[in-house]
Amino acid sequence: MSELQKDFLFVLVKSLSTSEKRQFKLYVNRLGINVDAKFLLLFSELDKMKEYNEDIILEKKISSKQQLSNLKAHLYKQILVSLRLNPSHQNNRIQLREQLDFATILYQKGLHKQALKILDKTKQSALELDEKTIASEIIELEKVIESQFITRSIDGRAEELIRQSSEISRQNSYATKLSNLSLKLYSEMLTHGYIKNDEDRDKILELFDRKTAKIDLKKLNFTEKLWYYKAHVWKNQLLQDYKYTLKYAYQWVELFHQNPEMIKSHPVWYIKGNTYLFKILFLYGNVQRIEESFETFSNVVKSEVFVHNENSQSLIFLTYYNTMMNLYFIKGEFFKGVKMIPELELKMTKHRDKIDEHHFLILYLKIASMYFGSKNYHDTIKYGLKIINSKGNVQEELLFHTRILILMAKFEAGLDEDYDDFVKNTMKFTKKMKNPSELHYKIVNFFSEINDNNPADQVAAFKEFGRQLEESGKNQYDKRTLVYIDIHGWIKSKLRNVDVIEIIKEKVKVK
Template identity: 45%
Template sequence: MEKTDALFLLVKSLTKSEKRQFKLYAGRLGGNSEKNFIALFSILDKLEVFDEKQILAKTNIKKQQLSNSKAHLYRQILVSLKLNPIHRNAKMQVREQLDFATILYNKGLHKQSLKVLDKAKTIALSNEDSNLAFSIVELEKAVESQYITRSLSSRADDLISQSKDLGEKTLMLSKLSNLSLQLYSMLLKKGYVSNDKDFDEIQTFFKGALPAYDLKSLGIIERLYLYKAYLWYSFIVQDFVGTYRYAQKWVDIFYYNPQMKKTNPVFYLKGINYLLESLFLIQHLTRFRSTLNFFEEELNNQNFLLNENTESLAFLYLYLNKINLYFLEGNFNLGLGMIPEVLDEIENHRSKIDDHHVMVFYYKFASLHFGASQYEKCIFYLEKIIKNKQLGMREDLMCFTRILNLVAHYEAGMDQNLEVLIKSTYKFLMKMNELHLVQQKFISFLRNLSNIYPHELKNAFKELHRELKVFENHPYEKRSFMYLDIISWLESKIDNVSVESIIKRKSKEVYK
């Protein structure tokens, strides 16, 4: 049985209306071969998991025909979806018009072809799609070269000028989108800079790869990719105020150009998510709360949630940030009540959410349980991450999962194997090249806990607090406190109160 068969996943992603439309579309095709793929569609729709044996038993498809039948069905479903008005957007309309114009051109109907191309170009330019507009102008040039009129001279000059301008815009867009993608890849692969050498390397790369630009002459999409590139760079160098600044610029593009919410809904959702993430990182509770409220209101309007992909992203970003609000406020026990709802939603959107984001949710759940002093449940979710050997995750999340696991075991009184756990964590961090000063001091402290007399514990916690406090705003060490608020945990041990009460107190002091 195969749960990840591409055709099976496509069939299972269809809504009731899409299935109904496909059956109507397929019914018009006729023929014996079509009957086979309709039967294949029906059995796949009923199956819980892909099962080749059941398909062969319940259809007239022979084993040697199955591969071709699946490919045929896959294509016909996509054609049916393409015809569905809900999936049609400006880009698809332009591409369709471009296809029509090409057919008319090949039939020698040059005037009709040019008329269609002019209409398509207007739509492309109004949506700032310079790539498609450039393709249209290139075809216009080919048609005009055969459709001879007295106005060809001035027309040729116009087309050459348009081609040049669009070519330059396309080149700039390509450079900015390439830079944005490279930086995003670096962030996922290496995470944040950890020393001056890393910082100098990324700064040199960024300055060298960033093309010269005049902001006023950039179109909306070029500016969007420019801000994305600056945002990834700010993330990598841990300039979270800069991250906030460019996330806000990103979202402002959609605020001043609201039609883009429908043409680029994924970018809009991602922009708001990074705005919230940056506000979380700079611990700006009031603005975080107002931005989260705005985001939820936007989602309730649902004017731009056009498909399952955007709906899944909306769930992902909304609930991750709702949990982050509990962290900022210190409402860990209150946050626990959301976990069953989130788990249900994860299951509903499972085929659209990658394992990495599921593990991020698990880390958030573990942190909520830790803040609520429910250490065994904290360990339960951390072990789900640690045991997932097939997962390619950001190294920083994998490392802090193990550090939080150490503290949770200590707090749960499960210290019989703590020494073994400390050694394995130390080796893991060394292997990942993630052992920073904060981590070294913290692991050394845990290792020596067994040698400290009970009446000396409070002074030991105070000493470690004093040593670590100086790193809270360190350019490279501060990220150690993003995933695990060690300072607040130490203060809870010193004052003999819960972590939750410490963070609540801090929140009230800052935002009273």
Template identity: 55%
Template sequence: MSNWGKDWLFILIKSLTRSEKRQFTLYVNRLQNNADAKFISLFNAMDKMEEYDEQVILKQKITSKQQLSNLKANLYKAILASLRMNPSKKNVRIQIREQLDFATILYQKGLHKQGLKILDKAKQIALDVEEKSLALEIIELEKVIESQYITRSITGRADELIAQSNDLIIQNYYATKLSNLSLKFYNEMLTSGYAKSEEDKQELITRFSDQLLDIDVKMLNFREKLWYFKAHVWLCFLIQDYHNAYKYAKLWVTLFYEHPKMIQSHPIWYLKGNSYLFKILLLFKSVDKYIYWNAKLEEQLALESFPQSMNIDSQRFLLQFSNKLNIEFIQQTYNGSLLFVKQLQRGLNEYVNMIDEHHFHILYFKVASLYFGYKKYDDSLAYTERILKNSDYSVQEDLLFHTRILSLMAQYESGKDQHYEDFIKANRALMKKMKNKTQIHDTFMSLFEGLLGASVKDQKLVLERFVKETEELYTNRFYVRSILYIDVLNWAKKKIV
């Protein structure tokens, strides 16, 4: 998995489009001073690089080694300032913030009426798109100006601002509390993993419920409802209550369809809501519902009005190709075209610095599983290797374990088992370091250890014993995620036949 390295300035420059680069050059040329000439030289030098190399810059004598860090920092700020001026990059938050800045300038010049007029328009936009933190900030400046610019309507105006302020304080309190709760349970999943027993489940539910005691659901508007649904989705994922996870993920997505303008204002959360909805439908293997909700998503994405940016486009790419793969897993026909995998790889190359490593691994694992389903074992091994060579034991241990299990299955099927024994030992070593090891992990490993070196007759006995031991485990809902992409039990049954 190639990338542009870890230099933030270099990554930012490489992410720029041609028009953005041209705009930056025009922006710097307007400033016209010697320091900005160095900006352009450094910018051009880094733009021509395939990989960041500090020595190339120093050889061109653009600046000294001592001054390079400072010049890079200033160039970074200048690029951001240029992007901020680009109308196509101005989402609604930037537009509101810009109007707030303009009003502040007018206030400082003593032009109170003009400042208040701008603030009133900006506040209405902020309220319309549920940017209530910004709306409250605008009201605070309105109160400052009104307290210094006395008019005949000050009494009524004061009451209006106080009422708006109090209402927003309550709404922002709810949003903050719910967003904190959502983040806390998301972090819980990353650090401690999913609930593995009824005791874990009840402890999480109690902690969650305690945080909602002072939340009046009837008082929640769009933004607060969004956080409310998100928090419940995370809880349900943690306790592996997928029926309620479906309920709240569906409410999350439906909330956007009930307020379609919010899709334009908050496209990332619209995409994320769909992502969680599809994860649950994949667990349920609900192909009809999956296709229904995917059609609604694609209808929105096809609209010219759907927002675009590198961040949005990368998330959109992830979701659309995940859906293609997931539908294959649900239907399990494994007789279609695999051309979209090449399109997927091109997209991964394009968004390499916009997508985190974990999502790369998830997609590689899905592709490896897909190739295994198509009995293309060499291709499956190639994609498992992409994960294994880029991972370590500290990154998504469960994904790493199942990647190794899939690799063992592909090695077994392909006959390329010369490193089979070493691979099994490495997997056992991984298991010893796993923080969230379960019985199903041990059962999977025991299967492949039993198959190692066994005769054909003995292999059948090993497989039969595995099937008997594992069928009961597969009824445990806390293990449902472990069989999502690689159904080892079904594979073992087919080997017996």
């Protein structure tokens, strides 16, 4: 895996489908001189390899060590050119740029009227698809042609181009501001996590208000509205204000349903919007709304008009299985969910190279939680350790709650052998966290004390800890800590001596 990640060319070759490989060979063999071209020999050799091995390439004398880097770069470019010609990779943006390229060629040949005809038609399509960046480039080329040559279309033409250029510039300015804000908020969420105090809250609100002060939603087109809703979703995620996260996630998705032609142009953002919507509905425990929205989403992504490529399929995979597991969780159907795990792991292997490590670790946590709910504590620990032993840059909250889930499993299974050591290591980890809260320490201290208590004292300890969790649940900054793992539900099940499934079903009924 490490070698595969190091060599981009090898990853690209291995990502090609059978039809894409066939097209590439036809593409490079269109001229007889390419039959024995070294880059084609390199392609064939890489295609045979299961793992990248540069020594084999050098041994077969396909290239010298000094020339290999240039040969690989040339092959990489040729594969991309071939893929660009593949109909399965054509989309509106590529087609518009192709027409702009054609018009540029005609202009350079002095065929100005023909160039303007293509530009005008392409511009209309770009504006209809809200591809304003491309439309802006088209208008700039139109200005060049109109200002340099007498095309007899200048009457009223200058005013029209100036008006279009000014309007697109204004819209692009909004899009830039909102996309920058969205990216900044998303970066904050990844690097610092959710707000932990009033100072964090004020910082986020000040940033958001400053960037959106002069933006009027009524004047925004599709793309700007999309960024506007994204920014609000990420802001309210950071603030842990789930009511407004739900509101703007819903508007994000509805924006696409009101403009269905845009789903084809922006399939990733359609998937992402639904992903956030399902997550927030899960936090609210609204089974019916999740199932209704999930059915609509599934019908759209399965339709023929939806863009089906490796990227969109990987994102659909994540959204589908995360949502399915969330439904099992809020229904308390752990044993049913466990049956899906072999299928899920098979799909995880298939999509391994297309999805970042963090999303895989989230799936491992859900698998571990599913095993815990079905009383398979050994597999809970097994999958929890996959997260803890991960060598990547794992979010602190994910690591903390994985450790707590493992402690819950060890307690339930009566695994005392390394329990105390694991508690001590968890406390050390907590102290090293960037901003551990008082609740983090309370949770670890509870597990530190509970295992040594006799049964009567354990009941008292569970009651006291349950009371502390009730109080923490009222603190807006402790919300997220209690969302990852339903430790409160587990405490209630222990006090009432019932299965945790019963507690979950009661919660859903109330919600």
